[in-house]
Amino acid sequence: MLWYKAWLETRWRFVFVIGSMMLVWLTPLWLPGAAPPERLWLGLQLGWVLLYIFAAVFLAGAGINTQTMYAATPGFHGSMLFTLSLPVSRRRLLFVRAGLGAIETCVFVAIMAGFALFQGPGATSALQALLYGTRAIVCTLPVYALSVLLACVLDEMWQFMGAGLCWSAVFLLQSRSVVVSRISPLRGMSLVSYPVTAPMPWAPIVASVVFAGVFLYASVLVLQRREY
Amino acid sequence: MNDIVIATHGLSKSYSGKPALRSLDLATPRGSICGFLGRNGAGKTTTLKLLLGMLRPSAGEIRLFGERVNSEASSVAARSRLAFVSEDKELYPFMTVGQTIRFTRAFFPTWRRDLEEKYLDLFRLPREKAVPKLSKGMRTQLMLLLAMARGAELLLMDEPTSGLDPAMTEEILQALADLAVSDGTTVFFASHQLAEVEQICDRVCLIDEGQTVIDGVLDDLKSQYRRILLVFDGEPPRELAGFPGIDHVRRRGRTASLLAHVDVDAVVDRARGLGPRSVEVLPVTLRELFLDHVRGE
Amino acid sequence: MDLRINFSSGVPIYLQLMEQIKHAVDTGAIREGEQLPTIRKIAEDLAMNPNTAARAYRELEREGVIEVRHGSGAYVAEPKTSSGKAAAIRRAGEVLRHAIGKGAALGLSESELRRVFENELSRLSDDATAAGRRT
Numbered sequence: 001m002l003w004y005k006a007w008l009e010t011r012w013r014f015v016f017v018i019g020s021m022m023l024v025w026l027t028p029l030w031l032p033g034a035a036p037p038e039r040l041w042l043g044l045q046l047g048w049v050l051l052y053i054f055a056a057v058f059l060a061g062a063g064i065n066t067q068t069m070y071a072a073t074p075g076f077h078g079s080m081l082f083t084l085s086l087p088v089s090r091r092r093l094l095f096v097r098a099g100l101g102a103i104e105t106c107v108f109v110a111i112m113a114g115f116a117l118f119q120g121p122g123a124t125s126a127l128q129a130l131l132y133g134t135r136a137i138v139c140t141l142p143v144y145a146l147s148v149l150l151a152c153v154l155d156e157m158w159q160f161m162g163a164g165l166c167w168s169a170v171f172l173l174q175s176r177s178v179v180v181s182r183i184s185p186l187r188g189m190s191l192v193s194y195p196v197t198a199p200m201p202w203a204p205i206v207a208s209v210v211f212a213g214v215f216l217y218a219s220v221l222v223l224q225r226r227e228y
Numbered sequence: 229m230n231d232i233v234i235a236t237h238g239l240s241k242s243y244s245g246k247p248a249l250r251s252l253d254l255a256t257p258r259g260s261i262c263g264f265l266g267r268n269g270a271g272k273t274t275t276l277k278l279l280l281g282m283l284r285p286s287a288g289e290i291r292l293f294g295e296r297v298n299s300e301a302s303s304v305a306a307r308s309r310l311a312f313v314s315e316d317k318e319l320y321p322f323m324t325v326g327q328t329i330r331f332t333r334a335f336f337p338t339w340r341r342d343l344e345e346k347y348l349d350l351f352r353l354p355r356e357k358a359v360p361k362l363s364k365g366m367r368t369q370l371m372l373l374l375a376m377a378r379g380a381e382l383l384l385m386d387e388p389t390s391g392l393d394p395a396m397t398e399e400i401l402q403a404l405a406d407l408a409v410s411d412g413t414t415v416f417f418a419s420h421q422l423a424e425v426e427q428i429c430d431r432v433c434l435i436d437e438g439q440t441v442i443d444g445v446l447d448d449l450k451s452q453y454r455r456i457l458l459v460f461d462g463e464p465p466r467e468l469a470g471f472p473g474i475d476h477v478r479r480r481g482r483t484a485s486l487l488a489h490v491d492v493d494a495v496v497d498r499a500r501g502l503g504p505r506s507v508e509v510l511p512v513t514l515r516e517l518f519l520d521h522v523r524g525e
Numbered sequence: 526m527d528l529r530i531n532f533s534s535g536v537p538i539y540l541q542l543m544e545q546i547k548h549a550v551d552t553g554a555i556r557e558g559e560q561l562p563t564i565r566k567i568a569e570d571l572a573m574n575p576n577t578a579a580r581a582y583r584e585l586e587r588e589g590v591i592e593v594r595h596g597s598g599a600y601v602a603e604p605k606t607s608s609g610k611a612a613a614i615r616r617a618g619e620v621l622r623h624a625i626g627k628g629a630a631l632g633l634s635e636s637e638l639r640r641v642f643e644n645e646l647s648r649l650s651d652d653a654t655a656a657g658r659r660t
Contacts, residue, residue: 001334008322078318084282085312086335087304224300228282261574401572409565409575426532430574447537447577508630511535 002093006100010059014104017055021112024051045192048116052140052189055108057163059101060147061156080228090223098148098216105144109137109189116191128196135200139188139208143167145215152222183207232294233258233382233414234279239288240438241274248274250438251288256416256431258381261408263425263446264418266435267522272418273315275435276386280312293381308336310382311375315390317367319359325370326355329377336378347373351399365396372403376411383407385417389424397421401428426514436522446514449489453512456486456496458504465502471495476520487512487520526555526562530571538573542581547590547616550601561591561599588612 024047083093113133117124124132146166150159173180174187187193188204234256241249249271256262266272277283279290281303290297292306319328325348333339348355351369353362362370368388375383383404389397401424407413419425425432425446432449434442442449453475458464464484468477473495476487484504488495492509500507526549530541549555564582568575582599585591590612592602628638 001331005320005323005331008320008327078314078316079320080318081282081312081314082318082320085280085307085310085314086332087308088335089300089304227284228277260576398572402569405568405572405575409568423533426538427572428574430576447539447580450535450537451540453535506630506632509626513533513535515533516535 002088002096003100006097009097010101010104013059013061014108017058017104017108018111020051020054021108021115024048024112024115045116045190048112049186049190051112052109052136053143053163053167053186056105056140056144057147057160059104059108060098060144061151061159084228090226091220094148094152094220094223098145098219101148102141102144105140106137109133109140112136117196124196131200132191132196135194135205136189138205139185142185142208142211142215145212145219149215149219149222152219152226185211231258232256233292234416235289235291235294236275236279237289237291239275239278239290240286241271241278241283242286247438249278249285252435252438253440254433254443256414256433258414259408259412260431261404261415261429262417262431262433263429264416264433264435265420265422265425265518266418270435270522271438272435273386276312276384276418279384280307309380310384311371311378311380313368313371313375313383313385313388315386317364317371319367319370321358321360324356324358325353325362328359328370329355329374332374332378338379340377340379343379344373344377347376347403365392365400368392368396368400369403372400376403376407376413379411381413383413383415383417385415387419387421388417389419389421397424404428422515422518432514434518434521441521442517449517450511450514452489452492453517454488454492455510455512455516456488456492456499457506457508457510458484458486458499458502459506460484460502460504467502468499471498478520487516528567528571530573532573538577539581539584542567542578543585543590546581546585547612550590555601557601557603559601560597561601563598 024044084090110133113136114129117129117132143163147159147163150162154162167186170180170184170186174184175181181187182203183206185204185208188201188208194201232255234254236252236254239249239252239254240247252271252275254275264272264275274283278285279292279297281297281300293309295302295306297303297306320331323331329344333344347353347369351366351373353366353370353373359367359370388404389400392400404415405428408415429446431444432442432446433440458468460482462482464479464482468474468479468484468486471477471486473490474486474488478485486495486499496507496509526546528542528545530538530545532538534541546555546561555561561582562570564575564578567573567578582591582593586593586599589602591599593599625638628641633641
C-alpha cells in the first residue's frame, strides 16, 4: 500500500510533468516550417535538459518531508506523524517513495528523449535512440537523488532552491573546469555536448551512477537519524 | 504476556543541551486508561514521541509490552501492536476515508473488518469523503476507527478531545470506554482537559519540568490526598512549612492550606497542636492536585 | 436507576457509584433479586471508566449489597439482617463523622456538640410521633 500512497501523492505532479512534455512536443506546430533550424534546435535541446532536471526535482519533492507545504489544507500539517506511527521502517518508506518518483522520472525522460531524437535534424537509428535514452535516464538519476536527499532535510520550497543552486553551479563550472565538464551529468544528458553520433560518454555516466548512489545512501542515513 | 504495557525508567531527552525530560519514570498497567497531565512544555508530547520512536532518548530505558524498545527494529515491532492519534489528527489530504482505511489495513494482518464496518456506521463516516473535508471531530473518529480495527493493544493519544464540541467529546469518551471494556485495550493520552480525564481515566500520571510527580490510580489519589484548612488568630506559624509528610503549604492571610497524602491523621493532630481556631479536612479534586503540584510555592 | 456522578468532585468515583447504588436499593428504585446494569452498560452510558465501575461492584459485593452470579450478572442481594445492620451502622458513622467535623470547625466543644446531637435526636422522635398522630 505504500506504493499506492506514493502514487496518490505524486500522480498530479506526474500528470503535470507529462503535460508540460506535451507542450514541448507540440512546439513544431507553432513554429514556421517543418523542421526547426540548427539554432532553434540548440535552444530546444537546452530546454530539454532543463525539463529533465525540473521533472527530477519536482517528482522527488512530495511526501518525504512535507510539513510546511499545503499547511493551509486542514488535516495535513505534519501527516508524517501518522506515517511514522505505522509499523514501517524509515528505510522502507524512503525506498518506496523515492522508488516511485524515480520510475516516474525515468518514464518521463525516456519519452522526452524519444521525442528529441525524432524531432532533431538528421536521421537517428533505433539503437542510437535507445542508447541516448539510457544515457539521459542515468544522467538524470543524480539530479533526482540529490533532490531526494534535500527533501529529507528541507521543505519543498527550499529543496527546489537548493537543487536549483546546485545544478546552476554545475552548469557554470562545466564551462570553466575541465574535471567538471568531463563528469557533469548535465552534459551527459545533452545531445549538444554528446550528439547521437558520438561514442557513449562513459565518464559522466559512471559519475552519475556514483553520485546517485551516494546521495541515496546519505538520504537513508539522514532519514534514519532525523527526529520528528 | 506482560502486565505493564508502558514502562519507562530514567527516561531523559535534551534538545541541544536543554533538557525536556529528566529521568522520567512511568508504569502503565494493561487495561487501564491513563491520563497524562502536565503544563505546556512539561514534556508530554516529547514522551509520546519517544514511545513511538519518532525521537531517540538521551538516556534511560523504554519498554512497551515488556519488550525493550531501543532500535528501529524493536520500535517497528512495538508499533505493530499500538496506534497513535496525534494532536492535530493529521491524515493524508490526498486520500478519502475509504482509501485511508485501505491503506492502513495493509499494515495489520489481524485487521477486523467487522469493527471497521461497525465504526463506520456508528461514526457515520462516508467512505467517499476526502480527508480535508472532514471536521476535526470526524478525523478523530476516523483515527479511532483505524486504531480499533487494527486491534491495537495500546492506544496513544495527544490531546484527543481538544477543539471538539461537547457532544463529539462525549462520543469520543464513549468510544474509549467501549474500547476498554471490549478488548482490554490500554489507553494512554496526554490532555489538558481535566474534566475529561476525571471522567474516563482510572489512572493519572502528572509530570512537571520533565519529571514524574504523580503516577497512580485516580480514585486512590482522591482517597489519600486531603486538604487541611487551618485558620489561625494571626499569621499562620512558620513551623507549618517544616511539617513532615506535607506535599504543599499555602498561606493566605490567617488561613493556611496544607496538602498531604501520607498519614493524614498524624498531620492533622500535629496541626491541631499549633492551636488553630479551626481545622477542616477536605477532599481534593484533580484540578487542585494539578495546580498545587505544578505551581509550587 | 438514575446514576449521576460528579467526576470533578474530590470524592472517588467508585465510592460515588457505590453510594448511588446503595441509595437506589434503599429507596426501592431497584429491589432485591433485580439485576443491576452490566459494567459495560454503566461505562458506556456514563462514558466512564469500566475498571472504576468494576471496582464499585467488587466493593458492593464485598459489603454484601449485591451478589455477582457468574455468567448472568450482578443482582441486588437479599438483605441479611446482621450484615445490613452492620452496613447501616457503618454508613451512619460516616455521616456523623462528617457532621462532627463540621461542628468542630464551627468552634463547638465536645459537650456543646453532644447537646446539639441530643437536641436533634429528640426532634426525630417528636417528628415520628407527630407523623403518627397525623395518619
